[in-house]
Structures are given as structure tokens and as C-alpha cells.
Amino acid sequence: MTARTWRRALPLLACAWITMLLGSTQAAAAAAMSPEDTAAQALAERYAPVVRLQGDSSNCANGEQFQPTDVEAVLGDQQVALRGPWRPPELVKPQPEGKDLGLVFPGHFLDFPGDPLRPGCAYAEWSARINAVHPATVYAHVAADPAFPGRLSLEYWFFYVFNDYNNTHEGDWESIRLVFDAATPAAALRTTPTAVGYSQHGGAERARWGDAKLEVVDGTHPVVYPAAGSHANKYGRRLYLGRGSEGLGCDDTTSPRAELRPRVAYVPMARADYLRQYPWLAFEGRWGERQRSFFDGPTGPNMKYSWTAPLQDAETTWRDDSTTVPAGTLLGPSSTNAFCTAVATGSNLVRETLDRTWLLGLVLASTVALIWFAASRTRWSDANPLPARTRRAWGQTVVAALRLVRQRPGLFARFAAAFAVLSLLTVALAGLQVARRDAPTDLGAPTENATGFWASLTALAVTVLTIATYVVLLAAVTTTLDQLDRAVPMTAERALRRLIPLWKPLTRAAVQYFVVIAVLTLFVATIPLAVYYAVSRAFAVPIVVAEQCSGRTALSRSRLLVKGRWWRTAVPLAIVTGLGLAVGPVTGITLLLGTDLPPVLVNLVSSMLFALAMPVACAAVVYLYFDRAVPAPDSPGPGEHPGTDRTYSREGGGSVRHGVPPVRSGS
Template identity: 75%
Template sequence: MLVVLLSSALLVSGIEPAAATSPEDTAAQQLADRYAPVVKLQDSAANCSEGEHYRPIDVQSVLGNQQVALRGPWEPPDLIKTQPQGKDLGLRYPGYFLDFPGDPLRPACDYANWSAQLNSQYAPTVYAHVAGDPKYPDQLSLEYWFFYIFNDYNNTHEGDWESIQLIFDAPTPQAALTTQPAAVGYSQHGGAERAKWGDAKLELVDGTHPVVYPAAGSHANKYGQRLYLGRGSEGLGCDDTTRPEPAITPKVAYVPMNRADYLAQYPWLGFEGRWGERQRSFFDGPTGPNMKESWTAPIQDAESTWRDDSTVVPAGALLGPSSTSVFCAAVGTGSNLLRETLDRTWLLALLLALLIAVVWFAASRTRWTDADPLPARRPRAWGQAVVSAVQLFRRRPGLFAGFAAALGVLSLVTVSLARLEAARRDAPTDLSAPTQTATGFWAALVALAVTLLTIATYVVLLAAVMRTLDQLDRGEPVTTTTALRDVIRWPLARAAAQYVVVVVVLTIFVATIPLAVYYAVSRAFVVQVLVAEHCSGGTALRRSRRLVARRWWRTAVPLTLVVGAGLAVGPIAGIVLLLATDWSPTLINVVSSILFALAMPIAAAAVAYLYFDRATQRPPEAGEPLDALRSA
């Protein structure tokens, strides 16, 4: 009776009583201390939307907090209690949820600022629990649970529970102390990744403490410094662990094995609601550890949900935009758009309607028929220019395959140079290597060289394709080799350098970005003019401006669509393959690069046809080069 009265008094005062210690719990706590994880969180950034601003924290940081409320499941959610304590959550409350300060759909810096305040008051904490599985009586699970106040990933939501799990081939904690774990599982979104004890990917400190790399924002637990690509149970998007801070060793809060004992010490482990604001879809707050199958049937859950590896985003550069990089960016952008429109369906409907209207308007304002690729020098609508380029590809596939191969060879130079910095730092250079951020003078120099070579490659492609069309139009024989060889006959470097420098300088200052866009479109035909009209770089820039004058929008839209399609074909196909197949990212990026190499010469041909359309309607003026329409 005295014990009951004392426990009641402690609960009323808000102090959680210590659980009774049994020999089994004593051994289990020793086990928990022996294998306590070492955590390498990602580096934080000054910008609250970048890096990692959340730590695995003591649950007491949100219980009894005046900024937290317990709400009911009705519409609108009713306020049940402010500053709920652990004993309040112990009453279970299925369908209820904790409401933290902020809006998870538009978090801004609210949660990051709140996290900084809580981190200064509470030490990093993990909750350790040893559990058996009725279906596997000869095995034991040691779980470490991490609680974060916010998930700042694609699916932003309040509260976040993650875990790692060690499995022992032992029936009791006492027996587990005499052996090593058989396997380890790190939780990652809807699943977990397995490692055998002693695997190379499992990093250990002092031989027993597994090192965990929580991904920035999502807190998915990873085994190393990588950029991971998520599909299916791996989550949708990309998890980044490439910039870890120095390791921390969170405080281990031991959770007794017996349910009655752990509820006495941690009554919030009886809560059946959600640890975060209720929202639609995957923006919903999560349930707690006690609601997971890994808590009640840990070995069964491991057998059904653990996988042997995670998908790594290839670090090596390939030709054209990387499908995996575009996938990472596209998922993040799509998630942001969904968040902004989830509770404003009218805005989503408006955006979709505008997109459909723009595509329909652009497609209906052009002609697609009567698109014979030769003669090249004749007026064409932009739709005809695209179809003409495709028709030319169909008639001369060998010629375009040659351009694709040449583009690939030229781009290999940039790929090799991009790896130079990694090799200088003795970093891995294989396509599955860790994604590191190179810094310093040499890294900046290599990045500049890669950029310049990439621009040069595209300029050479535009000139070679234009030379090909010019010769075909004149009835002259042409091959890939001769077209590329003839490129050196024109002053491309000076004109291209002036074009790029002006655009870059105007882009640096936000106020002059519209001028950069205007300049980029109005001088977009400089390469075509140089090749077809045999003039100097300065004259070509002026001539391009006159060709576009008074037709700026009619030039900007087709150019954007044509060049954008050429750049997007590979990544879009890659994203489809990523979602629809289990191919490796490296193979998918190779396929994407091949499609890019084929698409860009076609896009270059379409741009050349757009130039011919402008040139036929606006011949050179007095003092300019000879008429582009005159045959040589």
C-alpha cells in the first residue's frame, strides 16, 4: 500500500517513478550501455532550410512544455489540454495528437528556432529497449529509439521517431551479454537496412558502439557518408549524409522490458496517438515506438522489412544532366509545391490549369505539318522546325549517331577533369563513391575548367550541326568528321566568350537578371550566323540581335521548349526507370546520358531551322555579310 501511495504522489507531482529493477533488466541495461550508438548528425547551416537543426532529444522537452497542446480527433481538432505531461498521454487516447508550435506545411524557421532553444536545455537522448519476439523465442532485440521534434524533409511533419535495432541469437539479456549481435538494422523511412555484425559498412567505435549517420532533415539512419536515392521503402527522394559533424554520444535512457514497468517509468509509452500535428497524407505526425511492429514483434518485423543495402546516388559525372540529380531536385520541388497547395486546392487547380493553357497555346500557335528538312533555307513555324529536325535524324541516323559519339568523347574530357580533384585528395572515384563537397582553390579551379569545357562542347555541337545543314542545303557532301573539322574555321571562341561573360555578369545582380534573359535570347543565333554567313564575332552578335528584334517572345518560347526538351529527355527517361525498375542508378544514368547525346544534336538542328526561318524573313542589311540565302 505504501508503494502505491508513493507512486500516486509522484505522478501527481509530475515526477516519473523509477521502475523496479530485476536481474533481467539489470542485464538488459548493461547490454544497452555496451552497444549505445554514436551519432554523426549533419552539419547545420545559417539558413534554417539547409543542413541539420534537430537533435535526438529527451521526450521531456515537449512534455509539460507550455508551447505544446494535446488535441482531439474532431474537426476542427478540439483542445484537450495544454502542457500535457507523460501521465496524460498514458491514458492512451487513440486518434489524439500532440500539437507543436508552428505550421508543418509552412515551417519557415519556427521549428529550427524552437529546436535550438530545446537543445540548449536538454541533452541528446536515445531510448533503449530490449524485447523478445513470441515467434522467435531464441532471439532477442535491442532497440534504440531517437525522437526529433521535426522532420524537415520532403514530407515535412511534426515529431519524428527513428530507431536502430541489434538482434542477438540469445534468448535472454544475460545470454546476449556473452555473445555479439548477429545483425543490425537502421530505420530508413518505411523500412530498414540490414548489416551483419562485422560488415565493412558498419562503422564501430571501441568495437561495440555502432556509428549512425542520420540524413539531413529526414533523420533516416545510414551507415556512411553518401547521397542516397530513395525508392519504395527507402522513401521518395534523396537522403544526404555527406557533411557530418563531430560524433556525439547521446544519453541512454533505459526502458524496462516489462510493459507495466516501462509504463510506470515512461507513461507516455502508452500513448496511441500521434507525436505531431495531424495533416493529410505523409505530412501527418508519426505514432510512437509502442505502436510499431518492431516494438511488439521485432524479429518478425526485421524479417519482413529489412533489406541488405541502400541505393547510392552515383558520384561520378556523366554526359548531360544526371537522372539521379534531377530526380532528387524534382522530388524536393514537387514536395514543396504539394505542401503549398495541400490546404489550398484552388491554388493547385489554378497552377495545373495555367500549365495546360500554356502548353495548349504554344502547341496551337504553330504548324507541325509540311516539315520537309530540306531545303533548310525557308520559313518555318517552330513546330515545323522541330519536326524537320526529327525527320533529318530519321533520314541520316549515321550522321547524328556520329554527332552523339563526338559529343560523348568531348564530354569525357570534362568527366575526367571533374574527377581530378577527387583523385588529388585520394578520394574514391568510382561511380558509387561517396558524394563529397570539394573545397579550396583547386576545387574551384577544376569546377571553372569543367564549366568552360562544357560550354565549349555545346558551342562546338551547335556549330557542327549548323555546318552540316548549311552543306546539305547547298548539295555538298558532308560527314561528321568534316563538320567538326570545319568548326575551327570560325571565330567561335571570342563570340561565345562575350556571350557567356555578359550573361553571367548580368545574372550576378538580381536586378539585372531580366536583362540577362533578354540578352541571352536576342543573341541566341550567334553561332548559326557565324557559320552560315561567314562573318566576325561582333557582326554575328549584332546580326542575331536584328534577327530577334520585334520577335523576342516568338523566339524565346520555341528556344526554351526546344533546348529544354533536349536537356530533359534523358533525365525524364531516367526518372521513369528509377520509379518503374530496380536497375542500378549507375546504369540508369548511362542510359540517360545516351539519350541526352542523341537528343542534343536534334535540338541543335531545330535551333538551326529556327535561325533559317528568321534569316529568310530578314536578309542582311547594307554593310552586313552576304545574304544567307545565296548559295555558295
């Protein structure tokens, strides 16, 4: 045989030899396996979980970027390092392998490529690279518990290289457990599980075998829905709200991709046996970079109470259900959605400033300073509700609105009730959409089918009705204040009747106002223009009602009233409307964090508060309009000259006299 032929044959011979060696090693391991382990491995294969990860995305900021990973893909990788517990942590060994971790190394940690506080795409790209050559893997282990003789725990452990949730951190160990009323694996093969537990952050959720919420494939394979980023194991496709052991935040499993069946790597029952096969199970350090607080890397399965005493752990930490987020709200912003957003935003703020305490201090100090400045630059006293047409500081508009509601509770209660009735139409439309998605009975928890033509049409209808409700309420409050200013008694019914002749100009003003804003917000570059337009035309609806003019004239008139005082108008409007929108969600978040009330009841409470707060906010907006409409002493109003009668032309001919002198009777 020529040298050239030998050179070509040697790689093939080497591959064949390695294959034979691995095969003989596996055969020897199988031959050496005890009958108990043989039965346990068969049990692990029979109940191997089916994993339905969330949909992935080409953008590493969206979707699920990680899958259950073979530990061997991480150990020995050139981008992984073992570091010590000192400050700063010194390098102990680059590219550590399983046998290296077998030296225990308490207090040490594995350092993966990237910065867990600012992950970017580093972990996603690394995970994709190592998982491209290693199959998705789950580690199965059967264990007994001396405190519960005659019962066994079958555990499946999933390892992810990164937790891309509110508390981002390197490494993530999650598990599911099946409990058998059997003393041996062989006996467990002759029966079925009695209970199942899915790990979720600091706790786990229980299901009985055969429960409706437990989905099973082919009779024995439980289906697991890992939440996007956090990998908390869930039983279904829902949006879950976390408090306490459920984690803080919201877990999303609504958009699963095709099912994944990870390779089952069996872990022998006896410690000596599994350390011989998986020496890394002796590691007492952390599977991820050390960080402060909950951004720290986790310890491995062998350091968990659920590994050493699985049945005791199940008795003390498993709960019967998880809290799902309702698909919609009754009125106004959803407390549960606001809770999810607030937790995510707060977590991002903490994460970005964890290693830059000066920045966190600057943010907090700036926030306090802005609140103090805004509150100190206005007046809160001498805020009588009437006369309405008088100049007020923005603080006085808020106090005047509150006093007006206190003086006329029946009137504003009817406004709130009418607002609630109109708003419930949006709930009815949302309910129709939930019914079309065939959502379950838990108040329409969202599923992955909430897309398409009908969903878009329903969303558009809900948006239009929400805008119409706000416009009607703002107009009704305006005509009420206008008539009270003229010493004319008013009721909610009379106020609504007075709006009927004005439906055309109100519709014209509202449609142009919201359509222009919607178009301008389609592009990032024009968003500042949308904000400017929103503030400068914010008084169009009150102007139509109080000055009896057309929609187009009202928009122009509003622009003139705000001209030269844009910032002095924008800030009070933002504060007033922000307070009205925030009362319900802030109360809801407080209840979610401080009580065990169900989210449905919390959303109901926040919706009632929203219905009560919106008439107050509308009254404050109307007071801001009257403040702008009343000229300063001895100064002309917008578009007029000193000494002239303030008369503006209507569209289509005719004129109307504006600037009705303040009527002080009834104040």
C-alpha cells in the same frame, strides 16, 4: 537567524531537497530493478550509438536544425497541446505531461508550435530552446520475440520534434536495432550482435556485425548518420536515392558535424515496469499534428510492429543495402540529380497546395493551358528538312530536325558519337576530382571533402569543356545544313574540318556570350538582363559559320535578327533546348520510378539519349536561325533597305555577302 537570512537560504535548501529526492528516487528505482533489467541496461550502455548529425546552419532553411530530443522536454511545454480526433480538433489538455498520455487517447494527437505545411523557422527555434536545457537522448529497450526464441533485440529510439524533409511533419521517431543470439540480456553481454538494422523511412537496412559499411567506435558503439531533415539512419557519408521502402527522394549524409553521444534512457523490458517509468509509452495517438497523406504526425514506438515483434519485423522489412547516387554522370544532366530535384519540387508544390486545393487546380490548369496554347500557336505539318533557308513556324523546326536525322542517320550518329567523345573529357576531369577526395568505390559518391581549390578548378574546367562541346556541335550542324542547302554532300568529318579556320571567331563569340551571361547572373537584379542577352545573341555561333563573319559582328547580327521578335524567339528556343535537355532526365526518372535498375545503368541510358538528342536540338536551333535570317517576302532584312544587296563589313576590313538565296536542289 534573521528573516533576510532565511529568505536567502530557502532556495538553496529547496534545491538541495529536490536533488536528494531525485537521487533517492533513482536509487530506489535502481534497487527495485530486476537482475534482467540490470543486465539489459548494461547492454544498452555498452552498445549506445554514436550519432553524426549533418552540419547545422544559422539559416533555418539550410543544414540540420534538429537533434534527438528528450521527450520530457516536449511534455509539459507551454507550447504543446493535446487535441482530439474531431473536426475541427478540439483542445483536450494544454501542456500535457507523461501521466496524461498514459490514458492512451487513441486518435488524439500532440500539437506542436508551428504549421508543418509552412514551417518557416518556428520548429527550429522551438527545438533549439527546449534542447538547450535538456541533453540529447536516446531511449533503449531490450525485447524478446515469441516467434524467435533464444534471440533478443536491443532497440534505440530517437525522437525529433520535426521532420524537415519532402513530407514535412511534426514529430519523427527513428530507431536502430541490434540482434543477439542470446536468450537473456546477461547472455547477450557475453557475446556480440549478429546483425544491425537502421530505420529508413518505411523500411530498414541490415548490416552484419563486422561489415565494412558498419562503422564502430571503441569496439562496441555503432555510428549512425541521420540524413539531413528526414533523419533516416544511414551507415555512411553518401547521397542516397530513395524508392519504395527507402522513401521517395534523396537522403543526404555527406556533411556530418562532430559526433554526438546521446544520453541513454533505459526503458525496462516489462510493459508494467516501463509504463510506470515512462507513462507516455501508453499513448496511442500521434506525436504531431494531424494532416492529410504523408504530412501526418507519426505514432510512437509502442504502436510499431518493430516494438511488439522486433525479430519478425526484421525478417520481413530489413533489406541488405541502400541505393547511393553516383557522383557524376556520363553526359548531360544527371537523371539521379534530376530525380532528387523533381521529388523535392513536387513535394513542395503538394505541401503548399494541400490545404488550398483551388491553388493546386489553378497550377495544373495553367500548365495544361500553356502547353496547349504553345502547341496550337504553331504549325507541325509541311516541315521538309531542305531547303534550310526558309521561313518556318517553331513546330516545323522541331519536325524538320527530326526528319533530317531520320533521312541521314549515319551523319547524325557520328555527330552524337563525336559529342559523346568530347563530353567524356568532362567525365575524366570529374573522375580526377573524385580520386582527389578519396571517395569509395561506389562510383564516387560525394563526401564532405568535395570543396576547396581543386574542386573549384575542376568545376571550372568541366564548365568550359561543356560549353566548348556544345559550341562545336552547334557549329558542325550549322555548316552541315549550310552545305546541304547548297547541294554539297557532307560528312561529319568534313563538317568538323570546315570549322578549323573559324576557331577564332567562334571562340570570340562563345566567350563573350557565356561570360556576359555569367556576370549578369551574379546578381538577382540583373538576371532579367542575362535572359534578354541570352536570347538576343543566341544565333551568334550559327551566324559565324553560315555568314563567315567575326565573333563581334555575329553577336550584333544576332541582336538585329531577334530585335522586335524577342518573345517569338525566346519561347521556341526555350522549348527546343528544354526538350533536348529533358529527354535524358525524364527517361531516367521514369526508369527510376518504374524499374529496379541501378542508378548507374539509368544514368548511362539517359546519357546516351542526351547524346542523341543534342544534335537534334542543335538542328532545330539552326532552323530557327535560318527562319530569322530569311526576310519576309517583299520586306528588307534587318539593317537594310529594299532593293539593296545584303552586305556586312567584317572586322579588320573586307566584306561578306549574306542572304544566300534558297537553294532548292536536293530538297
